[in-house]
Amino acid sequence: MSGTDTLDFTARFSRERPYNRPRGGDVERAGYSLQASGIAALEDQLESDRGRIINSAAVRRLQQKTQVFPLEHNAAVRSRLTHSLEVQQTGRFIVRTIFRKLGDRAEHYGLKGLERAMESLVEMACLMHDIGNPPFGHFGEAAISRWFEAHARALVPFSDAAAPEVLREPLLRELASFEGNAQAIRLLSRLQKLNLTYVQSAVVLKYTRVATEGRPAAGAAFSYLQKKPGYYYSEREFVEQMQRALGMEPGCRHPLAYIMEAADDISYCLADLEDGVDKGLMSFSVLADALKAAYAKARPEDADQARFRNFGDAKSFAQLVDEVLERAHREPINKDHEFFVSLRVKLIHPLVNHAAEAFIAHLGEVFQGRLNRALLEDGSPCHSVIETFKTVALEQVFSVPEVETLELQGYRIISGLLEHYRPLLELDLDAFDRLRSGTSKGLLIESRLFKRLPAKHVKAYESMRAEQPDDTSAELWECYCRCRLLQDMVSGMTDQFALDEFRTLSVMGPL
């Protein structure tokens, strides 16, 4: 542990929220700090956060969103919700392991008594980490980004012929980079109006780049932390307030966000393969061979060696997989189930241990939020295990024709929906305002499309419009807000709802 003598984690906890927040800046803000109000008051506020999150529609919608398999009917195959529940459990396990390993040292870092608060913060961040994901997963994201990349520049306020505007290119860049993580920050801060404590929101912020900016160069200090957009321009003030409330420097993460990320990495790599076997895409013995081969390719130096403590009783990854196979073959009835239970039991402990050890080993950088990589991305055998699982999922699951067909359909549905709603974007500002005020003479199609927009999203559009920056024209800002409105609408849909809406508007379903 380097540079840890002056660490005081209490500085990263506060019970402050956006509404009811202290007005007078730092002096009043200090009253909301952990030092001033104590752990019990923080825990009360986190309990309130839990209620707000678990009761939110955004979390419920995860039950009908793609994790890997779009429009899946088999409820045993994971949706985003069941995946998120597993991430929640893994996150909690990492926190408990960190505290067990720290023991009495927790006090030295200002972590004494914070185990319960940390568990709650990490659990809820894990539950929320995918709330911004659109229907059809990565293909939904790509469809939204590509559609806006192709069409936003043609909208009059964004066209080159319009007056010069400093924000034109940055906003165009943002609209062409739809990101589930950035949409999650928008959902919790604006669309769902959850009014969570800043600290709870901060744990969800996975990448620290505003989407109007470009990706940093490969060797830059935040190259990993900013590899993807983490929030939109529309939420920059919220993020700045959050950073101030928690004493975080721009570009830095909250320390607990590293735990949420590790929990996601650990959970999905095992789960995707289990789902693949459940769906009959491969047998567990084919999977076992593929895992051993992929690990040996990634780490030829230790595939068969007997020198790793990481894998429990087993001496090497290959041996661990063989032990799991043997158990599965011995089970008389449900061999698949036994294979995955045994694999999970054997791997979750070393992976969680490793994440906890990395958190402690880099406590200084983690506290600053400057550790420029994921906890598990360190070239270790555990890192290779995760990579091995991802490689096999890519080869054996994501690239089978059945899955790829569904992905193409998802892509088409999202692009098609945006195409159906395009007339709303092409109206000029006055005409759109007439629509909103209900005087829609002559706007036959547009008025009908407008009525289909969720009222909550239209309200968010209105509040955003009032936040027009000084250096931007009303037209450009309004057009940006309207594009966000369409992205909010499409990304908020579940897979099934998107399909139904697409069919309805394409006159393909029953009339």
Ligand SMILES: Nc1nc(=O)c2ncn([C@H]3C[C@H](O)[C@@H](CO)O3)c2[nH]1
């Ligand atoms: N269907 C499908 N196709 C892909 O190309 C693909 N790439 C990743 N994933 C899944 C893996 C994790 O669960 C989750 C996070 O990466 O998304 C994919 N799913």
Ligand SMILES: O=P(O)(O)OP(=O)(O)OP(=O)(O)O
């Ligand atoms: O689960 P996703 O789709 O968010 O994918 P990820 O692998 O977690 O990637 P990201 O770093 O974008 O959250």
Ligand SMILES: [Mg+2]
């Ligand atoms: Mg994610």
